[in-house]
Amino acid sequence: MSKQNKTHRGPTITVSHTPAAQEEATGLKAFIAGAAIAAVVGFSALSLSQAPYSTAPSGTASNADAQIAQGVGNGELKTATATKSNDTTKQTAAAGSTAQDNPTFSLVKAAYGKSLPPNLIKQGQNLFEENCQVCHQADAIGKPGVAPSLINDELLSISSDKFLLGTIRDGREDTGMPPFAHLGRSKAKAIVAFLRSHQTLPDRSAKVDAEPDAHGDPRLGRQWYDNICSTCHGIGGNGYEAGGTGTAIGLPGFLNKVSDGFLRETIKSGRSNTRMLGFQGPTAMANLTNQEIDDIIVYLRTLAK
């Protein structure tokens, strides 16, 4: 990354998103077709949930397809289905979008909302509307290719205040997320209270951050990353820059602020109401084993060095 590249792209966000959308559609088409090919030729590593992309046309094989089929089928990658663990499936369900079906969680929501002073939430909302809404959209629901959702449960339940406040203060270098150090800590805290007022799952950030570090093979992780994740997050993980809808998960501005547990849980469960669908459990884009997910994390860590 060159020196003069180290700037924050300010709130010039009147860009057309057609290229990003097109890019991703093409990538996903390639991915889905690739996985289908892999399955047909007997490599059942990826069990795809087609539902969210049911409108994707079933494309003919392209170079990308061939590459994916090769990546999946070259014998170095184990099949995901064989070692799928029931435990993690359960965990994922608990943390994932099925939570709405569970009455326990709606009680938590009420309790959670009450524990935050309404005037603080209101102050945070005003500050959010002034400073953040232009990119993160009304109610912080996010917009593909512009800024991520800040209110989905998967993000909020694993994000510590330290992570949220630090990200607001420092922004993310080389991405569209500017630093807001000038707001000061108390205003930033009010914004976090506003975001948390949307939270329906208990805060488990301390537990997630205390998870063991990932151990694995970065070369295998890279293959998974390049074949699956790069479609949205870009080769090398520089995010929207690369034309996709995923954030810059290969840059230090993100990686230096999150634990391996945060990465692991996000990859497993995804983020509801976004294109990040998670890679374990019933709503998964594809099923990856715990080891394969750790391989990906170990690879991501090499990018920020």
Ligand code: HEC
């Ligand atoms: C000019 C557009 C823009 C503005 C204004 C902006 N953001 Fe962001 N924000 C982004 C982008 C783009 C990202 C994702 C960066 C990346 O690719 O990693 C992001 C990421 C984040 C994240 C990390 C979310 C995650 O999924 O890990 C948080 C938290 C956040 N922003 C909070 C805020 C808050 C709070 C404000 C207002 C004080 C704000 N942002 C203002 C563009 C913006």
Ligand code: HEC
């Ligand atoms: C279909 C597109 C897509 C694919 C494929 C995809 N992601 Fe994502 N990912 C996203 C989006 C979109 C977000 C941010 C959610 C939002 O916009 O609110 C995200 C968020 C993330 C985050 C959190 C980043 C942050 O800023 O907090 C991580 C970590 C992540 N993805 C890892 C992965 C990995 C690893 C893979 C491959 C195994 C992958 N993703 C595949 C779209 C995708």
